[in-house]
Amino acid sequence: MSFINYSSREINCKIVYYGPGLCGKTTNLQHIYGKTNPESKGKMISLATESERTLFFDFLPLSLGEIRGFKTRFHLYTVPGQVFYDASRKLILKGVDGVVFVADSQVERMEANIESLENLDDNLKEQGYDLKKLPFVMQYNKRDLPNAAPVEELRKLLNPDGNTEFDACAATGEGVFETLKGISKMVLIELKKGG
Amino acid sequence: MDNAQMVMYEEEAQQVTEVIDQLVKEANAKVVFVVDKNGQLISSSGETEGLDTTSLASLTAGNIAATGGLAKLLGEKEFSILFHEGEKDNLHISLIAQRVILVVIFDERSSLGLIRLRVKKTTEKLTEIFESLAKKAASAEAGSSPFAEITDDDIDNLFS
Ligand SMILES: Nc1nc2c(ncn2[C@@H]2O[C@H](COP(=O)(O)OP(=O)(O)OP(=O)(O)O)[C@@H](O)[C@H]2O)c(=O)[nH]1
Ligand SMILES: [Mg+2]
Numbered sequence: 001m002s003f004i005n006y007s008s009r010e011i012n013c014k015i016v017y018y019g020p021g022l023c024g025k026t027t028n029l030q031h032i033y034g035k036t037n038p039e040s041k042g043k044m045i046s047l048a049t050e051s052e053r054t055l056f057f058d059f060l061p062l063s064l065g066e067i068r069g070f071k072t073r074f075h076l077y078t079v080p081g082q083v084f085y086d087a088s089r090k091l092i093l094k095g096v097d098g099v100v101f102v103a104d105s106q107v108e109r110m111e112a113n114i115e116s117l118e119n120l121d122d123n124l125k126e127q128g129y130d131l132k133k134l135p136f137v138m139q140y141n142k143r144d145l146p147n148a149a150p151v152e153e154l155r156k157l158l159n160p161d162g163n164t165e166f167d168a169c170a171a172t173g174e175g176v177f178e179t180l181k182g183i184s185k186m187v188l189i190e191l192k193k194g195g
Numbered sequence: 196m197d198n199a200q201m202v203m204y205e206e207e208a209q210q211v212t213e214v215i216d217q218l219v220k221e222a223n224a225k226v227v228f229v230v231d232k233n234g235q236l237i238s239s240s241g242e243t244e245g246l247d248t249t250s251l252a253s254l255t256a257g258n259i260a261a262t263g264g265l266a267k268l269l270g271e272k273e274f275s276i277l278f279h280e281g282e283k284d285n286l287h288i289s290l291i292a293q294r295v296i297l298v299v300i301f302d303e304r305s306s307l308g309l310i311r312l313r314v315k316k317t318t319e320k321l322t323e324i325f326e327s328l329a330k331k332a333a334s335a336e337a338g339s340s341p342f343a344e345i346t347d348d349d350i351d352n353l354f355s
Contacts, residue, residue, distance in 0.1 A: 003201040003235045004341075007208030011342075012235045042249045047257075056261070059234075059253045064353045067345055072353060075234065075253070091260040095233035181354050188350050191342045 001095040002191055010071045013187050014095055015180075018120050019102035020112035021053070021081035024141040027170040028102060029060050029076055032180060035173065036062060054080040057092050064184065074184060081116065090123050098135035098187040099124075100179055102170075103158055105140050105148035113158055135186035138165040139179045144172070201231055202332045207324055208238065214320045215240040215297075222313035223305035225284065229321070230255050230296045237295065255288060255298050278307065289314055292322045294329075 003012040017025040026046065033044045042061035049055050058078040063071060079089040101120065103113045121131050138159045140151055151167065159165055164182050168175030215227045219241040228239035228248060234256030239248050258277065266274045273293075279286040287299040287310050297317065299310055 001201055001233060003203070003231060003233070005203040005208070005237075006341075007203055007205045014233060043247055045250055045253065056257060059250070061249045061253070067349050067353065068341055070341060087264055088261075091257070091264055094260065184353075185350050188342070188345070188353075192345050194343060 002097050002187070004070075009069055010073060011067075011191070012073045012075060013097040013191070014075045014077065015098045015100065015183055015187065016092060016096045017076065017078040017100045017102055018089075018116065019081055020104055020109060020116040021083070023081060023102045023104035023109070023113070024168075024170040025078040025081060025102050026052075026054055026058050028100075028139075028168075028176050028179070029058050029078055031170060031173040031176045032062070032076065033060055035177070040064070053082060054078055055085075056080065056088050067188070072188075083115070086119065086123075089119070090126065093123055093127060096129070096134070097190070098183045099131075100137050100139055100183050101158070102139045102141050103154060105142045105154060106145055107147050107149045110149065110157060117158060132161070135183060135190050136163050137179060137182045137186065138163050139168050139175065140165065141168045141170050143167045143174075144169040200332065201233075201235075202335075203237060203328070204331065207328045207331075210324050211238045211321065212240065214317055214324070218299070218313055218317045222299065222301065222310050224299050224301045224310065226300040228252070228298050230298065232256055232259065232294055232296065241300075251298070255296055259288065259290060259296055287311075287314065289318065291318055292325045295321065295325055297321065
């Protein structure tokens with residue numbers, strides 16, 4: 001649910017990074033934070049456990065510039081990927097305008113990817129959203145690892161509908177901004193349609 | 196669930212600002228701000244300099260969301276008021292019209308009793324404003340969005 005403020009001439013959109021535990025959601029946001037100039041970003045907030053697993057969410061506010069005299073702001077959130085944090089994931093999805101699914105390319109994480117994608121679908125449905133209608137991009141992360149499954153295989157299992165997809169190595173930043181641009185564009189195009 | 200677009204117009208923005216400016220004065224509060232349930236700041240008043248209102252807004256909404264989740268588990272509809280007591284500053288958070296959050300930060304210049312009293316009156320006023328805002332937004336033409344006219348170039352330019 002984007003927020004259009006005619007008074008301050010601002011538009012705010014919410015993007016959520018979803019995916020299984022340790023797939024690299026927080027790393028995506030950290031890279032974006034590290035590479036964005038100070039005037040375009042706010043503080044990054046990470047509510048995490050002592051072992052740096054996301055406990056509730058990460059939050060990063062970005063401003064992209066102006067469209068037609070409106071300041072465009074994106075609020076990026078990550079969910080905690082660990083299965084037992086489902087209640088928190090549901091809360092963070094509230095009011096979402098676009099979702100990035102970060103898949104872990106490692107062969108042994110395939111079940112976790114599928115489970116997390118189904119969980120996303122369920123949680124969206126519960127709130128009256130339809131994943132097929134929501135701006136959505138797929139990111140195949142950890143392409144650098146030797147045990148990464150071939151992209152064709154990931155596509156067959158996780159993206160049979162052919163949503164926009166990106167290869168990434170969030171650890172080095174490869175594909176991270178491409179993914180962000182991809183989802184941001186889709187959200188803005190949705191807004192143009194009248195949301 | 197309420198997935199409708201949230202909007203704020205000049206007229207209502209001014210009304211909200213007036214109401215919370217008044218609350219700051221009458222309650223001797225340090226800072227008052229209004230946030231939507233998704234964590235977006237709507238308006239703030241008082242000693243906001245040096246305060247990271249964007250972060251505060253997001254965390255407040257997370258706090259309300261988590262507490263709302265707890266309430267549901269206990270069979271409560273919602274805990275509509277939260278209070279956090281600090282050594283110097285205290286935080287009074289309340290839910291208004293089911294969709295916006297009113298946050299009051301205060302110190303020893305005020306008291307919980309006074310804050311409660313003033314928040315009550317403010318809640319009534321804000322409820323009225325946000326209810327009329329919701330009606331206005333619902334009746335506005337979908338095509339009147341300022342973004343109906345944006346082009347792919349406009350969007351591309353953001354990323355250049
Ligand atoms: N080799 C490699 N490691 C990565 C990549 N992306 C992330 N990692 C590592 O994977 C680990 C987990 O990354 P996080 O970003 O914390 O994972 P997360 O998805 O936020 O995990 P949760 O918070 O538990 O849901 C970290 O040690 C990262 O450095 C990548 O592209 N390649
Ligand atoms: Mg994380």
